[in-house]
Amino acid sequence: MPKFxxxxxxxxxxxxxxxxxxxxxxxxxxxxxxxxxxxxxxKTGQEVTFVCGSDTHGTPVVLNAEKLGISPKELVExxxxxxxxxxxxxxVYFDAxxxxxxxxxxxxxxxxxxxxxxxxxxxxxxxxxxxxxxCGRFLPDRYVEGMCPHCGERSRxxxxxxxxxxxxxxxxxxxxxxxxxxGEAQYREQEHYFFKLSGFSDFLxxxxxxxxxxxNARNYALGWVNKRLDDWCISRxxxxxxxxxxxxxxxxxxWVDAPIGYIAFTEEWANKNNExxxxxWKGDSRIIHFIGGDIIYHHCIFWPSMLKGAGYTLPWSVVAxxxxxxxxxxxxxxxxxxxxxxxxxxxHGFHPDLLRYYLASYTSHTKELNFSWDIxxxxxxxxxxxxLGNFVYRTLLFAHKNFGQIPPGDxxxxxxxxxxxxxxxxxxAIDEYEFKRAADTAxxxxxxxxxxxxxxxxxxxxxxxxxxxxxxxxxxxxxVKALAILFEPILPEKMESAYSQLGLEGDIHAMQxxxxxxxxxxxxxxxxxxxxxxxxxDEKIEKMEKISNQRIKTATGAEESKNMKKETASKExxxxxxxxxxxLRIGKIISAEDIPKSEKLLKLKVNIGEDEPRQxxxxxxxxxxxENLIGKEIVVLTNLKPVKxxxxxxxxxxxxxxxxAVLLQPEKDIGPGKxxx
Numbered sequence: 001m002p003k004f005x006x007x008x009x010x011x012x013x014x015x016x017x018x019x020x021x022x023x024x025x026x027x028x029x030x031x032x033x034x035x036x037x038x039x040x041x042x043k044t045g046q047e048v049t050f051v052c053g054s055d056t057h058g059t060p061v062v063l064n065a066e067k068l069g070i071s072p073k074e075l076v077e078x079x080x081x082x083x084x085x086x087x088x089x090x091x092v093y094f095d096a097x098x099x100x101x102x103x104x105x106x107x108x109x110x111x112x113x114x115x116x117x118x119x120x121x122x123x124x125x126x127x128x129x130x131x132x133x134x135c136g137r138f139l140p141d142r143y144v145e146g147m148c149p150h151c152g153e154r155s156r157x158x159x160x161x162x163x164x165x166x167x168x169x170x171x172x173x174x175x176x177x178x179x180x181x182x183g184e185a186q187y188r189e190q191e192h193y194f195f196k197l198s199g200f201s202d203f204l205x206x207x208x209x210x211x212x213x214x215x216n217a218r219n220y221a222l223g224w225v226n227k228r229l230d231d232w233c234i235s236r237x238x239x240x241x242x243x244x245x246x247x248x249x250x251x252x253x254x255w256v257d258a259p260i261g262y263i264a265f266t267e268e269w270a271n272k273n274n275e276x277x278x279x280x281w282k283g284d285s286r287i288i289h290f291i292g293g294d295i296i297y298h299h300c301i302f303w304p305s306m307l308k309g310a311g312y313t314l315p316w317s318v319v320a321x322x323x324x325x326x327x328x329x330x331x332x333x334x335x336x337x338x339x340x341x342x343x344x345x346x347x348h349g350f351h352p353d354l355l356r357y358y359l360a361s362y363t364s365h366t367k368e369l370n371f372s373w374d375i376x377x378x379x380x381x382x383x384x385x386x387x388l389g390n391f392v393y394r395t396l397l398f399a400h401k402n403f404g405q406i407p408p409g410d411x412x413x414x415x416x417x418x419x420x421x422x423x424x425x426x427x428x429a430i431d432e433y434e435f436k437r438a439a440d441t442a443x444x445x446x447x448x449x450x451x452x453x454x455x456x457x458x459x460x461x462x463x464x465x466x467x468x469x470x471x472x473x474x475x476x477x478x479x480v481k482a483l484a485i486l487f488e489p490i491l492p493e494k495m496e497s498a499y500s501q502l503g504l505e506g507d508i509h510a511m512q513x514x515x516x517x518x519x520x521x522x523x524x525x526x527x528x529x530x531x532x533x534x535x536x537x538d539e540k541i542e543k544m545e546k547i548s549n550q551r552i553k554t555a556t557g558a559e560e561s562k563n564m565k566k567e568t569a570s571k572e573x574x575x576x577x578x579x580x581x582x583x584l585r586i587g588k589i590i591s592a593e594d595i596p597k598s599e600k601l602l603k604l605k606v607n608i609g610e611d612e613p614r615q616x617x618x619x620x621x622x623x624x625x626x627e628n629l630i631g632k633e634i635v636v637l638t639n640l641k642p643v644k645x646x647x648x649x650x651x652x653x654x655x656x657x658x659x660x661a662v663l664l665q666p667e668k669d670i671g672p673g674k675x676x677x
Contacts, residue, residue, distance in 0.1 A: 003212075003431045005046040011280040012038050012048055013262045015291040015299075016055035016100065019079035020064050023086040023341045025355065025371055026292075026324040026331055032359045033321065033435050034290035035092040039489035040430045040438075043513045049280070051265040052087075053098035054080040057241040058254035059141040059158075063179075065240075072240040076101065086341050090352045091492045096269035100242075100257050105264035109242045109257045112310045113234075117245070121196050121309040122234065128171040128187035129237065130157065132178035138237040139178055139185055146173030146185075151598045152619050152645040164598070167297060169233050174643050193235040193244065195256075200305040201229050207304055212317035214433055216293065216366045220320075221300030232302060259303045262289075263312070286316040293320045293366075319433050322363070325370040327548065336548075336555030339371055344547065348540075353491040354380050354533075360490050361439035373544045377536045388446040388483065389533035395453060395476040396501055396529035402462055402469070406503070408522040409471030411478050416517050418448055419482045423513050426486055435490075442486040449479040474522070477502065482516035484508055494532050501529045583639035584655075584676035585609065586666060587616075592626035598646045602626055604654070608636055609673015617650035620661040635664040635676055 004010075014034045017027055031052075038050045056076040065072040080099050087094065098104070116122045130139040130146075137143075144157040149172050153163025157173055160166050170192065176185035204225045211218050234253045235244045241251030263281050270277040280287060291299050296318070304314050326337040339345065345355060358376055361383070362369050399407070422445045429438035453476055461469035481502060488495040488508050499508040503524045587606040590613055595601045602621045605613040616636065637653040644650070655664040 004041055005044045006286055009279045009283065009285040010041065010046060010048040010288070011262075011266060011285060012041075012050045012288045012290065013265075014052040014094075015289070015295055016053055016258055016261055017083045018058075018060070019054040019056045019076040019083070019099070020061050021079065021333075023083055024333070025339045025341060025345070025359070027083075028090060028092075028341065028355065028359055029321045029324055029369060030290050030292050031087060031092050032090065032356050033319075033365055033433070036356075036360060036435060036438075036489045037288075037290070037319075037430060037433070039492065039509070040427070042509075043485070043489065043511070044427065045512055049095050049266070049269060050093075051096045051098075051262065051269060052094045053096070053100065053102075053261050053265045054083060055254070055258045055261070056080070056099050056101045057251070057257060059143055059236075059238065062238060062240050063142060073101070089346055090341065091356065096265045096272075098261065098265040098268050100261040100264070102264060102268065104267050105257060105261050106242050108264045108267065109252055109260045110245050112260060112306065112312075113245050113252065113256070115310045116195065116306070119309060121199070122193055123196070124191050125194050126189050126191050127233070129190045129192070130171070130173065130176040130178075130185040131188040132181065132183060132185050134181045134183040135178055138188070138190060139176070140170065140236040140238055143179055144173060144176050144185055145179055146176040147643075149174055149644060150646055152601055152617065163600075169230065170236075190237065192233050192250070194231040195234045195302075195306065195309075197229050197232045197302070197305055200308065201225055203308055204229075204301060204305065207308075207314065208300060211300070211315070213288075213319045214366050216322075217291075217296050217300055217318040217320040220296045224297060224301060229301070255298050255302060256306070259299065259306075262287075281313050282311075283313060285313055287313060288317040288319065289315050290319045291321070293323055296320050319365070321365055322367045322369055325368060327372050328370055334555060336552035338551075339548070344544070348544065351494070353494045354384065357384060357439065357490055360435040361443075363436055365433050365435050373541045373548070377538075377541045380533065381535050383443060384533045385535050387443060387450065388487070389531060391446045391449040391453065391476075392480050392483065392498055392501075393529055393531055395449070395473065395480055396526065398458060399473045399477060400526045400528055402466075403473065403526070405526055406477060406520050406522050406524040407470030407474050409467075409474035411517075411519055412475055415452070415475045415478060419445065419479065419517050422448075423482070423486065423516055427513065430489075439490055442483065442490070445479065445486065446483055449476060449483070452476065452479070474520070477520060478517075481520055485511050485513060485516045497530075498532055501527060503527055579677065581639075582637060582677070585636055585638050586633055586670060586672055586674040586676065587614070587636040587638075587652075587654075588672040589629045589632050589634065592629040594621065594626065595646050595648055601646055601648075602629075603648055604629070606634075606636055606652070606654075607672040608638055608652075609671075614638065614652050615649060616652040616654055617645045617648050618654040618656075620654070620656060620663070623661045624663075632663065633666055633669055633672070635666075 012034060014031050038048055041048045061072050061075060065075040084097055130144040132139055141158040142156050148155040148160040148163050150166050151164040153160060158168055160168060178185050208218055208222050234256050235250040236253050238251045242257045244250040244252050266280055267277045289299055299318055307314055324331045326339060329337045331337055358379055422441055426438050426441045429441055456472040458469045458472045484495045484498040496508050503526050585608050587608040589604055590607050591605040593603050595603050600619045600621050601617050604616045604618055606616050607613050635655040640653050642649055642651045656662055
């Protein structure tokens with residue numbers, strides 16, 4: 001049974017777009033389904049408030065602003081305006097769209113943090129922070145790069161973005177480098193503030209097992225809760241952001257003040273509409289978060305723990321989308337696998353509703369979505385043009401030509417039952433966040449209408465029995481009305497046009513599902529209809545593919561050039577004394593085994609001529625079978641400072657070359673322990 005309408009206040013939010021660049025269709029994977037969901041709730045008679053806003057703080061904003069020679073405030077204002085307009089252009093309408101730099105968010109963040117401090121959920125601690133002696137500054141988050149301590153991949157300072165995906169705390173990176181000057185960073189002590197996330201494990205396990213939403217969000221979060229949760233550093237050394245309470249040298253970590261924005265934007269809406277924001281955030285409500293799959297950890301672990309600690313209402317549901325591919329390739333702005341909403345779509349004359357339909361109907365919301373111009377063309381031409389548009393136009397054109405108005409005639413019980421059955425299944429799919437199933441269910445009614453029209457043969461009936469023909473057309477028009485109401489959440493602008501072509505008064509956007517079976521009054525004049533959808537021609541798609549291919553080619557060339565410059569810059573001359581510091585020896589592999597938590601690492605035991613074999617962790621799993629490594633003689637750097645990778649200690653480095661990790665080996669066996677150099 002449908003979960004709505006509810007007698008509880010309902011608030012729907014979307015993960016905040018980061019005000020540091022333009023909108024691409026990956027963003028819309030979250031916002032369009034959320035808008036569909038909100039429109040659908042309203043059609044059940046549910047009162048719902050829909051809020052969002054721009055995420056404006058954090059190191060990427062500061063880095064980009066410094067690069068452009070403008071202030072962070074100027075940068076975020078530019079992109080906040082951009083996103084606000086893009087959403088409106090795509091028929092996504094929020095009741096409030098603020099920014100995390102609004103006074104309301106600063107004030108609410110301070111209130112929540114002070115409450116957490118008073119309740120002993122936040123405490124100070126001296127930790128080691130990466131510091132660049134060349135730049136003379138501490139390096140938070142994306143100002144520093146290095147090696148992930150969990151999987152060994154190159155990583156950002158806040159997240160292992162290329163490897164295991166784990167959130168990283170300040171001071172965790174191995175071999176830190178400054179992203180500004182490229183120089184080696186040092187670790188220096190500094191006082192920061194921590195949230196006692198470790199104390200919320202039991203609460204989270206209970207909460208997550210009851211959490212509504214998509215199973216990918218719940219299961220991913222439970223997987224982390226079942227491991228050890230570490231306390232969370234919630235302050236940063238930056239000048240841009242929400243000042244940390246009581247400190248003038250620290251700001252609040254962006255993943256604290258960003259979700260608090262949901263509360264602040266609700267406050268902004270409430271103040272403008274004479275409402276009380278507390279009915280959502282301090283009362284018995286249903287708060288529903290639509291987010292991307294890459295921020296589940298933050299919304300299902302950090303966020304509810306903060307709310308619980310501060311005494312706020314917890315989210316009722318978290319809806320996480322699958323990731324995006326472009327033409328079958330992993331989404332990547334740097335490699336050119338991106339489709340910008342403005343310059344690649346809207347500015348080429350594509351209607352926003354077509355993309356809304358594609359995003360909703362391509363695949364299940366939790367699965368990976370691939371955007372391809374060929375598939376886009378096929379879906380629009382086959383489904384919107386060939387099925388939905390065809391039925392609406394043929395029905396209304398026939399009615400206009402032969403009757404000029406809604407003809408009299410009772411609606412068949414079979415037709416009414418079919419409409420009601422589709423509505424019930426459609427609502428159930430929406431309630432379960434299955435937007436593809438909802439779109440397919442609505443489209444099945446259009447297919448039914450085409451079959452009904454074809455079977456009744458009104459073009460023949462009009463010649464022999466106009467009254468009977470009128471009854472057939474009245475039934476077809478009733479199906480058109482139902483389709484307009486059903487598809488309005490997905491195709492709001494196009495269904496507004498369809499409804500106007502029925503000659504009916506009223507606002508299709510405010511019309512509820514229950515009105516789909518209410519009989520249209522006979523005698524209502526019918527205007528001359530127009531096509532709802534036009535076929536997308538091959539030439540148009542070829543043009544778009546050419547633009548995409550050129551972008552990929554340009555980006556690939558730029559990436560290769562950038563990598564070459566990096567390699568050249570890294571080849572600094574060293575003295576023989578520098579080289580002599582390296583203790584390179586021949587080692588013989590005596591055992592090799594997988595490290596289950598890692599896709600790339602193997603644990604090796606290597607004889608280097610010492611009494612005990614040396615344990616070395618090497619990132620060669622993808623290119624080497626463990627059993628084939630045993631007995632091989634290789635080159636080992638033996639005086640490298642020991643580190644832990646995926647929890648396994650490594651006391652050395654195996655030398656390998658190239659992307660395929662080709663092992664460096666002596667031309668003949670010479671025995672373990674021999675010095676190289």
